[in-house]
Amino acid sequence: MKADKISEAVVRRLPVYLRYLNELHKREVTTVSSQELGQKLDLNPAQIRKDLAYFGDFGRKGIGYDVVYLIDKIRHILKIDQQINVALVGAGNLGQALSNYNAYLKDNMKIVAVFDSSPAKIGHQINTLTVQPMDELRETVRQLHIRIGIITVPDFEAQRVADEMIESGIGAILNFAPTIIKAPPHIRIHATDFTTDLLSLAYYLENGKDDNENDDQ
Amino acid sequence: MKADKISEAVVRRLPVYLRYLNELHKREVTTVSSQELGQKLDLNPAQIRKDLAYFGDFGRKGIGYDVVYLIDKIRHILKIDQQINVALVGAGNLGQALSNYNAYLKDNMKIVAVFDSSPAKIGHQINTLTVQPMDELRETVRQLHIRIGIITVPDFEAQRVADEMIESGIGAILNFAPTIIKAPPHIRIHATDFTTDLLSLAYYLENGKDDNENDDQ
DNA sequence: TAGATTGTTAATCGATTAACAATC
DNA sequence: TAGATTGTTAATCGATTAACAATC
Numbered sequence: 019m020k021a022d023k024i025s026e027a028v029v030r031r032l033p034v035y036l037r038y039l040n041e042l043h044k045r046e047v048t049t050v051s052s053q054e055l056g057q058k059l060d061l062n063p064a065q066i067r068k069d070l071a072y073f074g075d076f077g078r079k080g081i082g083y084d085v086v087y088l089i090d091k092i093r094h095i096l097k098i099d100q101q102i103n104v105a106l107v108g109a110g111n112l113g114q115a116l117s118n119y120n121a122y123l124k125d126n127m128k129i130v131a132v133f134d135s136s137p138a139k140i141g142h143q144i145n146t147l148t149v150q151p152m153d154e155l156r157e158t159v160r161q162l163h164i165r166i167g168i169i170t171v172p173d174f175e176a177q178r179v180a181d182e183m184i185e186s187g188i189g190a191i192l193n194f195a196p197t198i199i200k201a202p203p204h205i206r207i208h209a210t211d212f213t214t215d216l217l218s219l220a221y222y223l224e225n226g227k228d229d230n231e232n233d234d235q
Numbered sequence: 236m237k238a239d240k241i242s243e244a245v246v247r248r249l250p251v252y253l254r255y256l257n258e259l260h261k262r263e264v265t266t267v268s269s270q271e272l273g274q275k276l277d278l279n280p281a282q283i284r285k286d287l288a289y290f291g292d293f294g295r296k297g298i299g300y301d302v303v304y305l306i307d308k309i310r311h312i313l314k315i316d317q318q319i320n321v322a323l324v325g326a327g328n329l330g331q332a333l334s335n336y337n338a339y340l341k342d343n344m345k346i347v348a349v350f351d352s353s354p355a356k357i358g359h360q361i362n363t364l365t366v367q368p369m370d371e372l373r374e375t376v377r378q379l380h381i382r383i384g385i386i387t388v389p390d391f392e393a394q395r396v397a398d399e400m401i402e403s404g405i406g407a408i409l410n411f412a413p414t415i416i417k418a419p420p421h422i423r424i425h426a427t428d429f430t431t432d433l434l435s436l437a438y439y440l441e442n443g444k445d446d447n448e449n450d451d452q
Numbered sequence: 453t454a455g456a457t458t459g460t461t462a463a464t465c466g467a468t469t470a471a472c473a474a475t476c
Numbered sequence: 477t478a479g480a481t482t483g484t485t486a487a488t489c490g491a492t493t494a495a496c497a498a499t500c
Contacts, residue, residue: 025490025491027490027491027492028491029435029438029439030431030435032434032435032438033430033431033434033435034415034431036434037413037430037431051456051457051458052457052458053456053457058415059415060415060417062492062493062494063457063493064492064493064494064495065491065492065493067457067458067459067460068459068460068491068492068493070459071458071459071460075458075459076458077457077458077459078457078458078499078500079456079457079458079459079498079499079500080455080456080457080458080498080499080500081456081457081458081500082456082457082458083458095438096434096435096437096438097437097438097440098434098437102437102440104433110332111328111331111332111335112329112332112333114328114332115327115328115329115331115332116329116429118328118329119429119430123430123433123434127433127434127437165440166433166436166437166440168433189439189440189441190436190437190439190440191436192432192433192436196254196339198251198275198276198277200277204441206436206439206440208432208435208436210427210429210432212333212336212427213250213254213336213339213340214247214250214251214254215409215425215427216321216340216344216383216385216409217249217250217253217313217315217340217344218246218247218249218250218313218425219383219407219408219409219423219425220313220314220315220319220344220383220407221246221249221312221313221314222246222406222407222423223314223319223382223383223406223407223423224406224421225314242466242467244466244467244468245467268480268481268482269481269482270480270481279468279469279470280469280481281468281469281470281471282467282468282469284481284482284483284484285467285468285469285483285484287483288482288483288484292482292483293482294481294482294483295475295476295481295482296474296475296476296480296481296482296483297474297475297476297479297480297481297482298476298480298481298482299480299481299482300482455500456499456500457498457499457500458497458498458499458500459496459497459498459499460495460496460497460498461494461495461496461497462493462494462495462496463492463493463494463495464491464492464493464494465490465491465492465493466489466490466491466492467488467489467490467491468487468488468489468490469486469487469488469489470485470486470487470488471484471485471486471487472483472484472485472486473482473483473484473485474481474482474483474484475480475481475482475483476479476480476481476482
């Protein structure tokens with residue numbers, strides 16, 4: 019296939035494929051079919067084939083996909099065949115927790131700097147990193163070629179931090195604060211909100227004991 | 236409108252509406268239009284009206300929506316007009332960070348118990364909660380009427396923990412481990428995966444310096 | 453050759469957006 | 477009455493799934 023603009027849904031599945039492919043590789047499996055991938059990842063095999071076909075002909079008819087080859091291809095598509103440096107702003111509990119994921123992010127992504135605006139936090143050590151003051155953001159982003167920012171500050175600070183990140187030249191932001199961040203269209207923003215996730219789960223609970231509803235199941 | 240089955244996309248927007256409505260209420264705003272909501276939340280006003288109309292006629296033509304009334308309605312729809320108790324399994328950094336969100340979850344959702352399988356963690360204090368051993372899960376779920384579980388254990392333990400939660404009578408799970416959890420269809424599982432979010436962001440970076448691609452923009 | 457599995461087209465399904473009559 | 481805004485239908489858009497020829 020090739021070309022066409024790729025939908026966000028497709029892009030978000032690529033890391034999921036990659037994760038399972040890495041696991042297969044570790045288990046020394048060399049080949050995998052869309053059928054098996056689909057079963058393991060709860061996805062339709064046709065969808066997986068279509069997703070991959072957007073980027074090239076990676077499989078072999080009658081055989082399936084070569085695990086190592088596909089890993090390489092997906093890493094290239096995601097642009098993680100080069101190291102991508104990440105800055106995290108907000109050295110609270112969540113920020114500290116995420117810093118520990120560096121080990122998981124072995125795929126050439128790395129949190130290389132942590133910032134906070136609170137004097138109480140500055141200078142503290144988080145793993146191998148020292149919490150830096152916000153006014154060093156710009157210079158550090160430049161020096162370390164940081165391209166992605168993670169926001170783990172309280173909601174009322176999130177927009178300001180995003181603005182500073184963008185000012186500093188960061189190209190994409192992962193926002194954990196429960197607020198909608200506005201940014202120019204060339205800056206990519208993904209939001210992930212724990213409270214929203216949790217509240218929406220409640221909707222699907224079957225009705226509790228003290229209950230006399232019967233509208234939606 | 237009423238009836239029809241409600242799509243997941245709609246349900247996931249309800250907590251977003253609720254969050255902003257709460258903010259409006261705090262600012263003593265009494266009425267809001269779908270237009271203003273849409274602008275603030277980066278959503279299409281028609282979509283907002285349609286979302287809400289699935290559940291009833293909450294607005295007034297020519298006027299908009301009454302903030303307090305709509306808050307009440309959404310809380311009822313999400314079933315958080317009763318308190319919903321939550322258990323968290325995995326008292327690592329992420330688990331501890333999430334426990335601190337109790338303050339944010341004022342909408343009648345509360346993490347009321349924390350578990351871990353590691354003897355080193357059991358007995359530790361996290362805010363007001365004491366980390367309990369896994370074999371107390373079942374009994375605690377029953378006693379405290381816990382209905383939602385949060386999984387913050389390493390990936391290789393996630394499926395087992397989910398199974399135990401389901402065994403214990405938990406009806407919905409929020410999974411932070413980077414693995415696909417299998418469960419019977421009546422158990423709702425939402426996944427939220429930091430590494431997947433971050434890797435997919437890289438795709439959208441404009442091409443870096445050392446680069447000679449020009450296929451996708 | 454027979455069996456398996458891809459890449460791709462066509463069919464289906466679902467979600468978003470536009471438009472507008474109803475009405476406050 | 478004039479202006480604003482809902483609720484809802486119809487139009488559009490996009491994503492998923494089924495089906496199958498191509499081929500390893």
